[in-house]
Every structure is written in structure tokens, then in C-alpha cells.
Amino acid sequence: MVETEKGKAEEIMCNNKKSLIYLADQGAVGFHIWPARQNDLHRPDKVVFDLDPAGTAGFGKVKEAASAVVDMLEEEGIDARPMTTGKSGMHIFYKIRVSKGFDEIRSAARETAQKLVEALPELFTLEMRINKRRDKIFLDCLRNAYGQTSICPFSLRPNEKRGSGHSDRMGRTRQARIGRPLQLRKYL
Numbered sequence: 001m002v003e004t005e006k007g008k009a010e011e012i013m014c015n016n017k018k019s020l021i022y023l024a025d026q027g028a029v030g031f032h033i034w035p036a037r038q039n040d041l042h043r044p045d046k047v048v049f050d051l052d053p054a055g056t057a058g059f060g061k062v063k064e065a066a067s068a069v070v071d072m073l074e075e076e077g078i079d080a081r082p083m084t085t086g087k088s089g090m091h092i093f094y095k096i097r098v099s100k101g102f103d104e105i106r107s108a109a110r111e112t113a114q115k116l117v118e119a120l121p122e123l124f125t126l127e128m129r130i131n132k133r134r135d136k137i138f139l140d141c142l143r144n145a146y147g148q149t150s151i152c153p154f155s156l157r158p159n160e161k162r163g164s165g166h167s168d169r170m171g172r173t174r175q176a177r178i179g180r181p182l183q184l185r186k187y188l
Contacts (some may be wrong), residue, residue: 002041002042002147002182003041004147008029013038014031015038029156029157029158030086030151030155030157030158031151031152031155032149032150032151032152032155033149033150033151033152034147034148034149035047035048035102035143035144035148035149035150036098036102036146037098040098041146042099042101042102042146043093043098043099043100043102044096044098044100044102044105044144045096045097045098046093046094046095046096047093047094047096047105047109047144048091048092048093048143048144048150049069049091049092049093049112049140049141049148050085050089050091050138050139050140050142051065051066051069051089051090051091051092051111051116051137051138051139051140051142052088052089052137052138053074053088053089053137053138054125054130054133054134054135054137054138055133055134055135055136056074056124056135057136057137058090059125060129061135061137061166062088062089062090063090064123065090065123065124065137065139066082066090066092068116068120068123068124069092069116069139070082070092070118072094072112072115072116072119073094073112076112077096079095080092080093080094081093081094083151083153084152085157086155086156086157087152087157089137090155091143091150091151093150102144102146105144106142106144106145109141109144109182111143112141113126113139113141116139117139117143122136123136123137124136124137124138124139125137125138125139126138126139127142146164167179
């Protein structure tokens with residue numbers, strides 16, 4: 001059971017092969033994970049930046065943005081990793097020691113995002129409304145909150161045009177293959 005604003009909600013935990021097979025049999029396609037562990041849902045164990053392109057910003061611009069985020073984090077001594085999301089964007093994530101709550105982590109992520117927007121205003125935006133982003137990459141820190149989720153590594157994603165698929169390292173949608181975290185310097 002997970003605490004919500006309206007009380008408690010039951011969440012499915014897929015932590016073994018039998019659970020995965022059951023969920024696939026029920027028609028589950030995309031699997032999303034919390035940024036926290038089951039035994040401590042109020043303190044995250046990872047930070048996620050969701051890079052979401054708008055307008056004519058293609059996957060090349062997403063890769064440029066991913067490199068900029070990873071470079072800034074590396075300058076701060078953080079080992080960040082990119083991961084395709086199976087759609088048009090990319091996630092940059094890194095593990096953290098479980099010690100702080102979501103508010104502190106989200107605030108720190110927001111500060112990093114603000115620095116990136118100030119350093120590269122032609123590339124990034126913090127504007128949530130798609131029609132106001134122009135051709136920039138939305139640097140979304142909102143995944144770093146209690147109850148928020150992000151796509152799981154190796155998960156398929158539903159795609160209205162092509163059915164279930166994922167995005168490969170070049171940003172092309174592929175069928176019935178499983179995506180994976182990328183080795184940044186090899187693909188960006």
C-alpha cells in the first residue's frame with residue numbers, strides 16, 4: 001500500500017520473473033519505476049532529468065542537451081547516465097545515497113536545471129507548456145517527487161502509430177526490441 005492524498009492505494013510490485021510474466025500476460029507494455037526503494041518510499045535513491053523536445057527539436061538536439069546535462073553533472077563529480085525513453089526524449093539519471101527527502105532532492109535538481117537554462121538558453125527551457133517552449137528541450141525535474149515514476153530500463157513503450165516499441169540509440173522507433181541505458185560517450 002502506498003500513501004496518497006486520498007488515503008492509500010495499492011501498487012503492483014514486479015520484483016521477479018513470475019510477476020513480470022503475469023503482468024505481460026495481462027497486457028502490460030510499459031513499466032515505470034519509482035525514484036525510491038520499496039522499504040523507504042519517502043527518500044529517493046536516484047535523480048532523474050527528463051529531456052522533452054518540443055516543436056522541430058529532433059533527436060539530435062536531445063542528444064546535444066543530454067551531453068550538456070551530463071557534462072555539467074560530471075563537473076560536479078556526479079556519474080550520470082543517459083537512457084532513451086522509447087519516445088522522443090531521453091532521461092539522464094544518477095544514483096544517490098538514500099538520505100534526503102523528495103523536496104530537497106527536487107530543489108537541488110531544479111537548481112541544476114536553472115543553471116543549464118542560464119548557460120544554454122537557446123537549448124533548454126523550464127517552460128512546462130508545450131506551446132511556449134518553441135524548439136527547445138524542456139528540462140523536466142518533476143519526476144523527482146513522491147509518487148512520480150519514470151520509464152524502467154529495458155521496458156517497451158506503447159506507440160499509437162506503430163504499436164509497442166522503443167527508441168533505439170539513434171532515436172528511431174523499433175518494434176519488439178528492448179531499449180537499454182546508453183553509454184554516453186559512445187552514442188552522443
